Amino acid sequence: MARFLLTRLGQALVTLALLTVLIFVLARLTGDPTPLVLPSEATEADRAFFRQQYGLDRPVHEQYVVFLRNVLRGDFGISFRYREPAFDLVLAAIGPTLQLAGVSMLVAILLGLPLGIAAALRPGSWLAATVRGYASLGQAMPTFWTGLMLIFVFAISIPVLPSSGYGTAANFVLPAVTLGFYASASVTMLTWANMTEALRSDFVQMERVLGIPRRLIVLKHALRNASLPIVTYLGLQFGLLLGGAVVTERVFAWPGVGQMLVDAILNRDYPVVQAAVMLTAVLVMTINLVVDLLYAVLDPRVSRS
Amino acid sequence: MSAAAGERPGDAGGLFGGRIRAGAGRPPLFATAICLLLVVAALGGGAIAPYVPDEADFTAILAPPAWVEGGSLAHPLGTDQLGRDMLSRLIAGARISLLTAGAAVLAGGTVGVALGLAAGYLGGVVEAVVMRVVDAFLALPFILMALAFVAALGTGIGNIILVMMLTNWARYARLVRSEVVSIKKRDFVLLARVAGLRPLPIALRHILPNALTSILVLGVLDVGRAIILESSLSFLGLGIQPPDVSWGLALAEGRTYMTVAWWLTVWPGLAIVLAVMSFNALGEWLKAGFDPRGRL
Numbered sequence: 001m002a003r004f005l006l007t008r009l010g011q012a013l014v015t016l017a018l019l020t021v022l023i024f025v026l027a028r029l030t031g032d033p034t035p036l037v038l039p040s041e042a043t044e045a046d047r048a049f050f051r052q053q054y055g056l057d058r059p060v061h062e063q064y065v066v067f068l069r070n071v072l073r074g075d076f077g078i079s080f081r082y083r084e085p086a087f088d089l090v091l092a093a094i095g096p097t098l099q100l101a102g103v104s105m106l107v108a109i110l111l112g113l114p115l116g117i118a119a120a121l122r123p124g125s126w127l128a129a130t131v132r133g134y135a136s137l138g139q140a141m142p143t144f145w146t147g148l149m150l151i152f153v154f155a156i157s158i159p160v161l162p163s164s165g166y167g168t169a170a171n172f173v174l175p176a177v178t179l180g181f182y183a184s185a186s187v188t189m190l191t192w193a194n195m196t197e198a199l200r201s202d203f204v205q206m207e208r209v210l211g212i213p214r215r216l217i218v219l220k221h222a223l224r225n226a227s228l229p230i231v232t233y234l235g236l237q238f239g240l241l242l243g244g245a246v247v248t249e250r251v252f253a254w255p256g257v258g259q260m261l262v263d264a265i266l267n268r269d270y271p272v273v274q275a276a277v278m279l280t281a282v283l284v285m286t287i288n289l290v291v292d293l294l295y296a297v298l299d300p301r302v303s304r305s
Numbered sequence: 306m307s308a309a310a311g312e313r314p315g316d317a318g319g320l321f322g323g324r325i326r327a328g329a330g331r332p333p334l335f336a337t338a339i340c341l342l343l344v345v346a347a348l349g350g351g352a353i354a355p356y357v358p359d360e361a362d363f364t365a366i367l368a369p370p371a372w373v374e375g376g377s378l379a380h381p382l383g384t385d386q387l388g389r390d391m392l393s394r395l396i397a398g399a400r401i402s403l404l405t406a407g408a409a410v411l412a413g414g415t416v417g418v419a420l421g422l423a424a425g426y427l428g429g430v431v432e433a434v435v436m437r438v439v440d441a442f443l444a445l446p447f448i449l450m451a452l453a454f455v456a457a458l459g460t461g462i463g464n465i466i467l468v469m470m471l472t473n474w475a476r477y478a479r480l481v482r483s484e485v486v487s488i489k490k491r492d493f494v495l496l497a498r499v500a501g502l503r504p505l506p507i508a509l510r511h512i513l514p515n516a517l518t519s520i521l522v523l524g525v526l527d528v529g530r531a532i533i534l535e536s537s538l539s540f541l542g543l544g545i546q547p548p549d550v551s552w553g554l555a556l557a558e559g560r561t562y563m564t565v566a567w568w569l570t571v572w573p574g575l576a577i578v579l580a581v582m583s584f585n586a587l588g589e590w591l592k593a594g595f596d597p598r599g600r601l
Contacts, residue, residue: 011440018441026457140581142533144540144553145574148560156564243446247537261449262541265456277453285444 004296012289019281023274024067028060037080071278077271081264086271090257090279096166097249097256100179101241103172104248107180108187108241109234115184116191120199121218131188138185143244147178147251164253175252179244183237190233194226201225228299235291239284336586343580347403350396358397359548362388367566383568385559391568395576397550402580405462405545406531409469410524416470417477418513418520424478425485426508435478442475451534455543465544469531480523484516518595526588529581536577552577 034047034056042050051057058066070076076086119131154174155163165171198204199222207217246258253259257276264272346353368384369375370391382391424435442450454468488494489512497507536553538544545551552573559569 011437014437015441015444018438019444022441023453026453029457136582136585137578140529140533140578140585142536142540142553142574142577142581144537145556145570145577148556148563148570149574152563152567152570240446243449246448246452247541250541261452262543265452265543270456273453273456277449277456280449281445284446284449288444 005293008289008292008296012285016282016285019278019285020068020071021064023278024064027067027270027274028063076275076278079264079269079272081267081269081272086269086275087279089272090260090275093255093257093260093276094279094283096254097242097245097258100172100175100245100249100254100256101238103176104179104183104241104245105234105238107176108183108237111180111184112187113191113230116188117195117218117223119188119192120195123196131192135185135188138181138188141182143178143182143247144251146181147174147248150174150178151251166253166255171252175248175254178251179241179248182244183241187230187234187237191226191230194229195222198222198226228295232291232295235294236288239287242280242284333583333586333590336583336590339579339583340587343399343403343583346396346399348400350400354390354393354396356390356393358393358550359389362390364388367562369566370568382572383566385555385566385569386562391572394550394555395552395572398552398555398573398576399580401462401545401549401551402532402535402577405466405469405535406528408466409473409531409535410527412466412470413473413527414477414520414524417474417479418481420474421478421481422485422508422513425482426489426504426512432482436482439475439478439482442472443479447472447530447534448537451538452541452543455538460538460543460546462545462549465535465538468538469534472534473527473531476527477520477523480519481516484519485512488512488515522588522591522595525584525591529584529588532577532581532584 034050038046038050048057056063074087076090078084079086079089082089115131115134119128122128151163151174154161161173162168162171163174199218201222204217204222207221208214242257245254245256246261248254249256249258250262257280261273261276261280264270264276362384365380365384365388367386368377368380368388370383371378371381373383380390380392382395384390385394420435420439424432445453450472451468454471455464458464458467485508494507494511497511502511535544536551536556539551539553540557542557545554547554555573556570559566559573562569
């Protein structure tokens with residue numbers, strides 16, 4: 001167990017180190033930021049001073065060391081656009097993104113679990129076929145289109161919900177349904193697959209023979225057995241939702257990291273881009289790591305293999 | 306995750322009562338037809354489209370579809386804010402979407418297969434390095450990864466293909482490596498080695514062909530994902546740029562007119578959904594036949 005923990009932690013650290021290299025390389029690929037930051041009337045001496053200040057005149061490997069030291073301190077530089085520390089800007093936007101991802105997750109569970117269980121209980125029925133159709137639709141509908149269609153129906157045709165903004169509970173409905181519907185497709189399929197397997201297992205068959213009520217078998221025994229992979233998957237899905245939130249935030253003008261990232265790319269505000277990518281990446285990786293470790297604790301077979 | 310797991314083994318009966326070799330269950334005829342139609346539209350777009358896709362016609366601005374009051378058969382799906390024919394723009398969009406998706410899958414597949422083959426066959430340091438890089442690339446949600454690359458490389462068709470390749474190669478590398486690790490232990494590979502074949506011919510002639518079906522399945526499933534990624538980037542204004550036409554871009558442009566002209570946002574969205582569902586259905590069907598245990 002301790003060995004598994006250390007290995008997994010070591011892997012995560014290597015991945016993180018590679019990620020910093022990647023972000024550093026990407027940052028350098030974007031070229032010299034001097035003309036973006038300084039006004040066009042700046043003198044050559046100003047430019048040289050700026051390059052020296054940011055270490056842009058030094059060899060690449062030294063620049064990476066400086067970059068890494070700054071990143072570890074949470075210093076991604078000053079936003080070109082807002083003239084504020086990039087990291088602070090992104091940190092302020094992470095709250096709304098986490099809230100949106102959390103509520104969407106809830107929507108995905110509320111839709112996906114019952115649908116998956118129902119389909120597993122009636123294989124080959126019209127219900128199972130409908131659930132399959134639902135899941136393939138959910139996987140194929142890009143979130144921006146789902147969002148626009150929901151806006152069209154519930155904010156334009158029948159104006160009952162706000163199409164954008166943040167602050168009230170009503171603001172959550174359309175974005176969370178958009179993102180939750182997308183995530184519910186894979187939650188449904190995973191629940192379906194695991195429930196099917198659990199229902200086929202020997203102990204469930206045995207309980208049937210013993211005459212234990214069907215409702216009890218399904219909800220208590222089969223579902224509990226199927227829940228470990230489902231819960232694990234939900235954890236990983238949360239990381240995906242943080243990524244998926246980018247597009248949804250854009251559609252609904254949600255003041256989160258995704259919206260900030262897209263704006264920063266469009267405005268070539270590279271410190272913010274780097275801070276947003278790095279922060280989200282660390283968040284997603286931490287969640288994945290915790291899920292992996294929890295899974296190993298709950299199911300000892302994993303760490304032994 | 307196995308998406309086909311809801312099916313029971315007995316469902317795989319199909320046309321001939323027994324197992325079909327190419328896939329499992331009934332072949333998705335409708336999906337295949339849509340895929341073929343899209344390929345035809347992509348290849349012969351200009352010849353089929355009734356109008357030039359970016360030709361403005363200021364006498365027919367925001368004309369509704371033919372069956373709606375005020376519409377005409379001249380523009381069966383209506384026109385956009387510049388009087389451009391929607392049907393022609395959808396066909397042109399199919400061309401860009403399929404071209405970028407296809408190119409990205411081919412490029413990412415090639416790079417991923419080569420690295421996965423090297424990692425699995427050579428083992429040791431090569432394997433360790435390649436797989437750690439693969440982990441780093443798979444650790445992030447692909448849209449985030451793509452945005453990071455777009456920020457560095459820029460937009461437009463060429464860059465978008467490159468970005469999509471950078472986000473999808475790792476999946477192929479991981480798949481091929483795991484295939485190779487199991488294939489290389491089999492007798493025919495050992496025999497080839499005993500017979501004195503050099504590593505490269507063994508890898509290319511004996512190992513790769515045995516991994517080809519899984520690669521093919523992953524490739525088909527990847528087309529849908531690539532279409533979604535390209536249209537998402539284009540919708541955000543960070544993908545295909547005008548005057549090129551893309552479904553995602555058309556959606557972003559039509560969004561402003563949603564209150565007066567629903568057809569600007571409905572048709573491109575339907576096109577994306579139909580295309581992605583069709584490629585996914587085809588891929589799932591292939592997967593059910595080739596990969597019943599759901600390793601992909």
